[in-house]
Amino acid sequence: MMQQKRIYPKIIKGALYRYRSALSYLFLLLLFAAPFITLNGEQLVLLNVLERKFVFFGIIFWPQxxxxxxxxxxxxxxxIVLFTTVFGRVFCGWICPQTIFLEMVYRKIENWIGGDHIKQQKLDNAPMSTKKFLKKAAKHGIFFGIAFLISNIFLAYIIGSAQLLRIITEPVxxxxxxxxxxxxFAFVFYLVFSRVRELVCTVVCPYGRLQSVLLDDQSIxxxxxxxxxxxxxKLRRHEEKPLGDCIDCKLCVQVCPTGIDIRNGTQLECVNCTACIDACNMVMDKIDRPRQLIGFKSEAQIRDRTGxxxxxxxxVYGVLLVGLIGLLTTLLVGRSDVETTILRASGTLYQLREPDSVSNLYTAEMVNKTSRPVGFSIVALKPYMRIQYVQKPDTIGYGGSTKATFFVVMPTSEVKKYKTQIGFELRSDTTVLDRFKTTFIAPVND
Known part of the structure; x- marks a missing residue:
């Protein structure tokens, strides 16, 4: 079985690295804080698959x-498709949690304990000693501690921060x-960041494989x-044959976290972390050549020298995205706080009543999508329609549902056809929570 080749990237703290660091710390702050921030009485972000409850910025989404x-x-x-088509795999190098934790947390701890990339390589190749054991133990102890913390935060997104705090504070x-x-989860995260590492990006993640389909010669x-x-x-004085600006220092290879040579062209393993850009710009400054020998460019710009x-x-992707966002926005704006489903009672048609009236029996189910209990009443839209309850609840619990069973009674003089569309409003005091319709069946007067 072939062993994974360990990569020891050199860290060059150029301008882009500093920008990545600032953005990474911002995302880390949001990642750790979001489960403990509440908005409208709900966790800021919750992905509770077990209870089929999803919350995004205070808005609750139920199975309905x-x-x-x-x-x-x-x-x-x-x-993502549109962004990748234009900018390549920038998401992976700048925003992906895997890259942020590996490069901005675990890699920095590794450098702090084991030294730079050369010292780390020497330490790994050296025979076991007290010094090596202590450094390895300290590093992996901190690695697992961070993985354990990430595991708790990850679980807070799934079951909620309140439930997580109960697990922590109450007996096991x-x-x-x-x-x-x-x-x-702690062991999984520990293995990912201590052993698997860049293989997540180059082998496990399907997004990198999609690049070959999404990219074209216009992609940046x-x-x-x-x-x-x-x-x-190599840079030499009095060189007879003119050379290009690349002095073959291989610094771009040394800083690459996936171990590729960017000079071989666009590759699936490249996560667009821009470490090679910082390294090359530093070399160009030293030899007094223009920057951006390695930079954000499309193949067409390099080949044809065009913009x-x-x-x-x-x-096409842009129009499709605008259409989807427009439809989603419309549906979200029109989304009611309470969703009502009304059905005629099974096995019934209509009931003739005295004097000169007819009724239909219905069952209405109301689902509460808000973060609070809701009191309600059902109001018929036509003044001549009367509601006679068989089962009359007046409150829907938080995240719950309730059913109301009632007759709708209508004067036979108002019946103009066998099937008539009738409408209702679900009200809480003076607020209209939902509007719904159904069909009223009755014999037509000749």
Whole structure:
């Protein structure tokens, strides 16, 4: 079995690295804080698959809103496709949690304990000693501690921060399943960041494989300008044959977290972390050559020396994304706080009543989508319609549902056809929570 080759990237703290660091710390702050921030009485972000409850910025989505979730997911996928088509895999290098934790947390701890990339390599190749054991133990102890913290935060997004705090503070025997889940996730995160590392980006993650389909020669990616850099060679005085700007120092390879040579062209393993840009710019400054030998460029810009142009498929993706976002926004704005479903009681048609009236029996189910209990009443839209309750609840609990069974009684003089559309409003005091319709069946007077 072939062993994974360990990569020891050199860290160069250029301008782009500093920008990445600032953005990463912002995302880390949001990641750790979001489960403990409340908005409208709800956790800021909650993905409770077990209870089929999803919360985004204080807005609750229940199973009845699954169509909105699907539409939002489709919009996100199209956005990622559009973004990748234009900018390549920048998401992976700048925003992806895997890269942020690996490069901005774990890698920095590794450098703090083991030294730079050369010292780390020497330490790993050296025979076991007290010094090596202590450094390895300290490093992996901190690694697992951070993985355990990430596991708790991850679980807070799934079961909620309140439930997580109960698991932490109450006796273990009261939350065996939650306790086991925390430790399982902790071991998984520890293995990912201590052993698997860049293989998540190059082998496990399907997004990198999609690049070959999404990218074209107009996509802006981290690229080496071969027109300007070739032929590469060491910088020597009185060189007879003119060389390109690349002096073949291989610093771009040394800083790459996935171990590729960007000078070989766009590769699936490239996460667009821009470390090679910082390294090359530093070298260009030293040899008094223009920067951006490696930079954000498209293949067409390098090959044809032309400016950036939008390809036809970018317009198609853009129009599709605008359409999906417009539809999603419309549905979200029109989404009611309480969703009502009304059905005629099974096995019934109509009931003739005295004097000169007819009735239909209905069952209405109301689902509360708000973060509070809701009091309600059902009001018929036509003044001549009368509601006679068989079962009359007046409150819907938080996150719950209730059913009301009632007769709708109508004068026979108002019956103009066999099937008549009738409407209702669900009201809480003077607020209209929902509007719904059904069909009223009655014999027609001749």
């Amino acid at each position: 809103d699954f169509y909105l979730f699907v539409l939002a997911l489709l919009s996100f996928i199209v956005f 025997h009261m939350h065996i399943s939650g306790f086991i889940a925390i430790w399982i 990616v981290v690229a080496y300008d071969y027109q300007r850099g070739e032929p590469r060679g 950036f142009r939008l390809s036809r498929k970018i317009y």
